[in-house]
Amino acid sequence: xxxxxxxxxxxxxxxxxxxxxxxxxxxxxxxxxxxxxxxxxxxxxxxxxxxxxxxxxxxxxxxxxxxxxxxxxxxxxxxxxxxxxxxxxxxxxxxxxxxxxxxxxxxxxxxxxxxxxxxxxxxxxxxxxxxxxxxxxxxxxxxxxxxxxxxxxxxxxxxxxxxxxxxxxxxxxxxxxxxxxxxxxxxxxxxxxxxxxxxxxxxxxxxxxxxxxxxxxxxxxxxxxxxxxxxxxxxxxxxxxxxxxxxxxxxxxxxxxxxxxxxxxxxxxxxxxxxxxxxxxxxxxxxxxxxxxxxxxxxxxxxxxxxxxxxxxxxxxxxxxxxxxxxxxxxxxxxxxxxxxxxxxxxxxxxxxxxxxxxxxxxxxxxxxxxxxxxxxxxxxxxxxxxxxxxxxxxxxxxxxxxxxxxxxxxxxxxxxxxxxxxxxxxxxxxxxxxxxxxxxxxxxxxxxxxxxxxxxxxxxxxxxxxxxxxxxxxxxxxxxxxxxxxxxxxxxxxxxxxxxxxxxxxxxxxxxxxxxxxxxxxxxxxxxxxxxxxxxxxxxxxxxxxxxxxxxxxxxxxxxxxxxxxxxxxxxxxxxxxxxxxxxxxxxxxxxxxxxxxxxxxxxxxxxxxxxxxxxxxxxxxxxxxxxxxxxxxxxxxxxxxxxxxxxxxxxx
Amino acid sequence: xxxxxxxxxxxxxxxxxxxxxxxxxxxxxxxxxxxxxxxxxxxxxxxxxxxxxxxxxxxxxxxxxxxxxxxxxxxxxxxxxxxxxxxxxxxxxxxxxxxxxxxxxxxxxxxxxxxxxxxxxxxxxxxxxxxxxxxxxxxxxxxxxxxxxxxxxxxxxxxxxxxxxxxxxxxxxxxxxxxxxxxxxxxxxxxxxxxxxxxxxxxxxxxxxxxxxxxxxxxxxxxxxxxxxxxxxxxxxxxxxxxxxxxxxxxxxxxxxxxxxxxxxxxxxxxxxxxxxxxxxxxxxxxxxxxxxxxxxxxxxxxxxxxxxxxxxxxxxxxxxxxxxxxxxx
Numbered sequence: 011x012x013x014x015x016x017x018x019x020x021x022x023x024x025x026x027x028x029x030x031x032x033x034x035x036x037x038x039x040x041x042x043x044x045x046x047x048x049x050x051x052x053x054x055x056x057x058x059x060x061x062x063x064x065x066x067x068x069x070x071x072x073x074x075x076x077x078x079x080x081x082x083x084x085x086x087x088x089x090x091x092x093x094x095x096x097x098x099x100x101x102x103x104x105x106x107x108x109x110x111x112x113x114x115x116x117x118x119x120x121x122x123x124x125x126x127x128x129x130x131x132x133x134x135x136x137x138x139x140x141x142x143x144x145x146x147x148x149x150x151x152x153x154x155x156x157x158x159x160x161x162x163x164x165x166x167x168x169x170x171x172x173x174x175x176x177x178x179x180x181x182x183x184x185x186x187x188x189x190x191x192x193x194x195x196x197x198x199x200x201x202x203x204x205x206x207x208x209x210x211x212x213x214x215x216x217x218x219x220x221x222x223x224x225x226x227x228x229x230x231x232x233x234x235x236x237x238x239x240x241x242x243x244x245x246x247x248x249x250x251x252x253x254x255x256x257x258x259x260x261x262x263x264x265x266x267x268x269x270x271x272x273x274x275x276x277x278x279x280x281x282x283x284x285x286x287x288x289x290x291x292x293x294x295x296x297x298x299x300x301x302x303x304x305x306x307x308x309x310x311x312x313x314x315x316x317x318x319x320x321x322x323x324x325x326x327x328x329x330x331x332x333x334x335x336x337x338x339x340x341x342x343x344x345x346x347x348x349x350x351x352x353x354x355x356x357x358x359x360x361x362x363x364x365x366x367x368x369x370x371x372x373x374x375x376x377x378x379x380x381x382x383x384x385x386x387x388x389x390x391x392x393x394x395x396x397x398x399x400x401x402x403x404x405x406x407x408x409x410x411x412x413x414x415x416x417x418x419x420x421x422x423x424x425x426x427x428x429x430x431x432x433x434x435x436x437x438x439x440x441x442x443x444x445x446x447x448x449x450x451x452x453x454x455x456x457x458x459x460x461x462x463x464x465x466x467x468x469x470x471x472x473x474x475x476x477x478x479x480x481x482x483x484x485x486x487x488x489x490x491x492x493x494x495x496x497x498x499x500x501x502x503x504x505x506x507x508x509x510x511x512x513x514x515x516x517x518x519x520x521x522x523x524x525x526x527x528x529x530x531x532x533x534x535x536x537x538x539x540x541x542x543x544x545x546x547x548x549x550x551x552x553x554x555x556x557x558x559x560x561x562x563x564x565x566x567x568x569x570x571x572x573x574x575x576x577x578x579x580x581x582x583x584x585x586x587x588x589x590x591x592x593x594x595x596x597x598x599x600x601x602x603x604x605x606x607x608x609x610x611x612x613x614x615x616x617x618x619x620x621x622x623x624x625x626x627x628x629x630x631x632x633x634x635x636x637x638x639x640x641x642x643x644x645x646x647x648x649x650x651x652x653x654x655x656x657x658x659x660x661x662x663x664x
Numbered sequence: 665x666x667x668x669x670x671x672x673x674x675x676x677x678x679x680x681x682x683x684x685x686x687x688x689x690x691x692x693x694x695x696x697x698x699x700x701x702x703x704x705x706x707x708x709x710x711x712x713x714x715x716x717x718x719x720x721x722x723x724x725x726x727x728x729x730x731x732x733x734x735x736x737x738x739x740x741x742x743x744x745x746x747x748x749x750x751x752x753x754x755x756x757x758x759x760x761x762x763x764x765x766x767x768x769x770x771x772x773x774x775x776x777x778x779x780x781x782x783x784x785x786x787x788x789x790x791x792x793x794x795x796x797x798x799x800x801x802x803x804x805x806x807x808x809x810x811x812x813x814x815x816x817x818x819x820x821x822x823x824x825x826x827x828x829x830x831x832x833x834x835x836x837x838x839x840x841x842x843x844x845x846x847x848x849x850x851x852x853x854x855x856x857x858x859x860x861x862x863x864x865x866x867x868x869x870x871x872x873x874x875x876x877x878x879x880x881x882x883x884x885x886x887x888x889x890x891x892x893x894x895x896x897x898x899x900x901x902x903x904x905x906x907x908x909x910x911x912x913x914x915x916x917x918x919x920x921x922x923x924x925x926x927x928x929x930x931x932x933x934x935x936x937x938x939x940x941x942x943x944x945x946x947x948x949x950x951x952x953x954x955x956x957x958x959x960x961x962x963x964x965x966x967x968x969x970x971x972x973x974x975x976x977x978x979x980x981x982x983x984x985x986x987x988x989x990x991x992x993x994x
């Protein structure tokens with residue numbers, strides 16, 4: 011590249027890398043790159059109804075969750091103790107984790123993001139590191155904020171990918187040195203800002219979606235010159251070798267973000283994330299007939315295209331080969347090599363199938379029924395047709411093959427200030443201004459151009475347990491000042507990592523099937539026809555189904571007018587009841603008899619507690635004498651037969 | 665949840681419940697009635713209704729207290745914190761007293777407890793309950809799911825309004841971006857306010873390409889739940905207690921919901937975060953709340969906002985029961 015561009019390597023100011031390595035490992039459920047993880051919760055009696063990974067697709071849970079334990083510990087919302095941690099308990103779990111050969115541990119404490127005094131997660135981590143030498147411990151509080159399950163999910167994914175991320179980032183170094191470049195390496199993160207290499211090696215989860223973000227930002231840059239495309243939202247389709255990412259680019263040049271809660275490959279997390287749909291279609295996708303039907307992808311020859319594809323003299327028919335055969339304009343490889351190898355009917359079917367796949371992806375990502383411009387970028391963009399349903403026009407910009415790299419190069423620098431301040435004497439607003447200033451200053455220190463810096467993230471968490479203290483987290487971002495690049499060249503990853511087993515040995519094979527999309531997959535309820543769906547109501551009794559539950563959950567939170575607490579963990583519990591054969595009946599108030607007795611129950615308190623200290627009422631029973639060690643099945647059958655007070659005792663055990 | 669129920673019926677001798685009802689349909693509690701009543705738990709049916717038709721921060725802000733046919737509704741009561749602590753209060757001087765005692769206990773019980781209330785009769789339930797609210801949440805959820813499926817998320821606010829009874833009862837109050845959040849915790853409640861700046865949420869505000877449908881800023885003060893949506897003016901100081909009636913876009917007991925513009929899900933007060941694009945929707949309160957006594961308890965005064973008055977957003981439309989609509993149709 012440097013030869014063709016005639017650039018002196020010493021004039022390169024920095025190298026910014028956007029990578030999809032980490033996220034691909036999750037999406038493809040790659041056992042070789044995802045480590046098994048043990049989860050230690052510091053939660054006391056709470057959260058039993060929602061064990062770790064409870065809401066994950068089961069295929070991913072099986073690969074990653076190696077062990078979990080619910081141990082003493084955790085804080086109340088006011089910072090008082092649910093209970094202190096117990097060293098002996100943790101040591102005991104460490105022995106099991108060691109025995110199972112797990113090298114990655116997540117510690118998640120109830121209300122740990124406000125724990126600045128007890129330092130429970132930190133203390134637990136010290137014990138674990140002492141007991142299992144060489145283990146990686148991820149503290150949930152370093153990964154995300156309040157929201158117990160979502161924070162834990164992010165921490166678990168982070169832990170699963172940690173070793174692979176460290177190795178990958180380290181490996182970026184050598185080719186850069188070999189090129190004679192002496193400059194810092196940055197990794198782009200989800201929101202289009204950059205992380206230093208060593209920060210990314212600790213928090214790879216933050217970089218998971220940098221690939222699509224970069225492509226979209228780069229695409230925005232590429233069409234900037236064309237006047238009529240400004241101030242208009244566009245669909246960006248990034249066709250790579252194995253997958254195609256589809257996302258909505260807003261008029262301001264940034265991708266549309268997912269909601270307050272985001273989902274990656276079926277895992278729910280609580281930080282924002284570009285809303286991108288990935289499908290298994292790319293230039294290297296295998297094309298073949300399965301049971302008479304022409305299938306494109308999701309298996310792919312990936313980066314081995316230049317040797318495996320037919321046009322390059324290989325023996326695997328790929329999407330690229332079919333594109334070359336179907337178009338007189340596309341010139342890739344040697345067209346002659348295709349002669350006599352592809353059927354005419356197959357070429358037609360290939361065109362129809364590719365078009366269908368892309369149109370379906372566009373349709374899912376649209377936020378309104380109107381057509382909108384579609385921008386095709388990425389190395390594999392040639393395989394896409396020039397006309398697509400849902401597109402007001404299809405644009406293939408010049409240099410579209412490197413949109414991703416352009417996006418990475420124009421990524422911004424950011425810095426975070428995470429601090430506890432007294433709100434006595436100063437208002438929160440004054441403090442926010444002060445800390446924002448500090449965050450901006452640090453952003454400049456980390457390499458940003460002063461006048462481009464702005465605040466991009468603000469969080470404040472009142473610490474009710476210390477009078478008038480609040481934890482503030484503020485992040486600012488700005489454009490990189492290339493004139494100061496040499497200050498940031500060193501990467502601190504310990505050398506022991508280099509000696510680890512060669513992870514990349516599998517790359518010579520055909521890339522594994524990439525799961526068709528990022529939805530919950532195997533655990534998602536089947537698609538139902540919303541308009542024709544009828545709830546089951548017989549003899550004026552409504553039997554709640556999972557679909558009913560999904561809808562009621564959405565409605566309840568809206569009717570909560572901000573309060574009432576998130577129904578998510580209750581929904582998981584109720585879904586568990588339905589899936590294990592439980593029956594939930596609803597009757598109309600109009601049908602009540604005058605002498606019926608209507609009991610009432612619910613939770614009371616601060617809704618913040620509801621997203622952090624999850625229910626656990628069955629686990630502790632105040633009268634040990636009434637704890638009857640009964641077979642659960644017997645209890646359940648008893649429950650169905652009668653409704654006497656003895657049931658209530660049994661309920662504690664189910 | 666179950667522990668509180670179990671302890672209640674051990675000590676309470678007025679008979680076991682034959683049915684369950686949710687305390688409040690709003691939020692997590694909207695599902696609790698169904699969890700407690702499930703065949704694997706108490707195995708009794710749940711009534712399609714609740715005591716609030718929304719969510720409120722205190723137990724005395726409920727329709728049985730509005731009707732006040734009895735001096736005391738919410739005792740006996742039993743609370744459990746899930747950590748081994750249980751409290752039973754067989755009698756009290758008033759429902760406000762029950763609330764105050766429970767609040768005091770709450771701060772010692774981790775700011776969140778399970779509560780079990782002594783049962784009321786079927787006849788009382790018929791008179792007091794806000795009716796068909798499980799049906800109502802089902803209808804709202806169905807419209808949100810449909811808007812997502814049909815790629816109409818940019819019109820999801822309008823879909824929700826259709827589900828609650830149309831434009832005469834509900835309205836889009838504001839669309840914009842969260843630009844400020846303040847929260848403090850006192851006696852187990854989160855108090856605070858969120859500031860939203862007008863923006864075209866389906867695209868981006870800062871591009872300046874299209875003028876937004878909603879401009880300026882509003883603030884939404886909350887005590888666990890959103891209390892009001894009030895326009896604020898940049899040139900004036902935003903002082904709590906000096907808001908003017910003419911700036912009020914909606915106020916309790918009407919419902920004020922903040923919706924995530926990206927997917928139509930509600931965003932709760934603990935989740936308000938800088939930068940989120942949101943829709944603010946107002947829904948007229950149930951007629952169970954709009955009597956003078958109802959407004960006294962559930963209106964501005966119930967939140968110590970004596971300087972503001974309740975003006976209804978629209979006309980209440982009673983939700984259609986799913987049971988009435990679908991009985992025997994499958």
